Amino acid sequence: MTVAPVVGRPEGFEMSHVGVPEAVATLPPLKRARLVLDAIDQTMRGLAAARGWPADQLDSCYEHVLDGGLGFSWEGRSKTSPSRRRRVTPRFELMDDGYGRCTLELWNHRTDELVSVSEPLLAYSTIEGFKRTSQSLTWTTDTTVRLDSYSDAFGVFDVQTELSVESEFHPWPLLVAPKGRRPAGVGLSSVQPDVSVVTPEAVAPAPRISAGANTGPRYKIPSAYRRTVGQFFGSPPRRIVEWWAQSDLAELNVIFIHDPGCRPGIRIYQRGKDVLVHVRRPSPDSQADADPVATAQADIEQALERVRGRFKLNALPTPLF
Known part of the structure; x- marks a missing residue:
């Protein structure tokens, strides 16, 4: 694996390119997590050397992550019931899918059990989302709690959950992994990735086409729509790749945004030789779509046609699909 911290940018806007071999997908979760730690550690050391930062604290940071089991957890503030007999404590853990999980613990406030x-x-x-969820926790009755279990990056969209502590909680103890201990096999020795420190100009702007879509409970993109987009951009037709390579641009990244509050339309942004396209649709319209495959194909074609017109590129190849 190659880690290339990019320097020469304004401080606060550092970045790194990480090349990951396909074989990484076959590694067990713990080894993948260790590889991520090594990549971040080597990135920070490369940036520290380039920026003249003291690197003596990186060793302790590295050990701290290992001692935490290569995971991240956080405990929110406890809330006591109106009768003062119980209290609930929210505990959060960041999972491999990129999202957190919140577990509520019910304690006997008098016996501390x-x-x-x-x-x-x-x-x-994010920790900010965890904090917003923790702050939202409240007792609605002496047996019921309510919280915004999912609070997005801006605190705009929340999933409100109400639970009965008497009927929807499970008795303790449960079989759980011990916290705060280094997992077996996580030692100081590891295969460090190759590292090179480069400038933005040294990163070759090879022509590339990619796509993405917003995810999470808020965004309800039909599976057929998402699958159509993924199939097209996951392995773009050769004629499309050749069409894009004829331009003097580098990366074309198309993001499909289905959001309850967004206005429909296509927006194009350019930064240097990279082009970012937002295809926006209100998610209620998406859910009511009778033919999401045809809609996805139409959105793809319209987005590419808008890019062609904006940058005066050659005509799109046909057929497109």
């Missing part, structure tokens, strides 16, 4: 726990609830992917 853990009584029961809730099922893990889907949470957002």
Whole structure:
């Protein structure tokens, strides 16, 4: 694996290119997590050397992550019931799918004993989201709690959950992995990735076409629409790749955004030789679509046609699909 920290940019806008071999997909989760840690560690060391930062704290940071089991967890503030007999504590853990999980612990406030726990609830992917969820936790009655279990990056969209601590919590103890211990096999020795420190000009702007879509509970993109987009951009037709390569541009990235509050349309952004396209649709319209495959194909064609017109490129090849 190659890690290439990119320097020569304004401080605060550092980035890194990581080349990951396909064989990484076959590694067990713990080894993949260790590889991510090594990539981040080597990136920071490369940036530290280029920026003149002191690197003596990186060793302790590295050890801290190992001691935490290559994971991230956070405990929110406890809330006491109106009768003062119980309290609920939210605990958060960041999972491999990129999202958090929030588990509520019910404690006997008088004896300080853990009584029961809730099922893990889907949470957002940042500590800020965890904090917003924790702050939203409240008792609605002496037996019911409510919280915004999923709070997005801007605190705009929340999934509100209400649970009965008497009927929807599971008795403690449960069989759980011990916290705060280094997993077996996670030692100091590891295969460090190759590292090179480069400038933005040294990163070759090879022509590339890619796509993405917003994810999470808020965004309800029909599976057939998402599958059509993924099949087209996951392995673009050769004629499309050749069409794009004839331009003097580098990367074309098309993002499909289905959001309850967005206005439909296509927006094009350019940064240097990279082009970003947003295809926007209100998600209620997407859910009511009778033919999401045809809609996805129409959106793809319209987006590429808009790019062609904006940058005065050659005509799109036909057939497109």
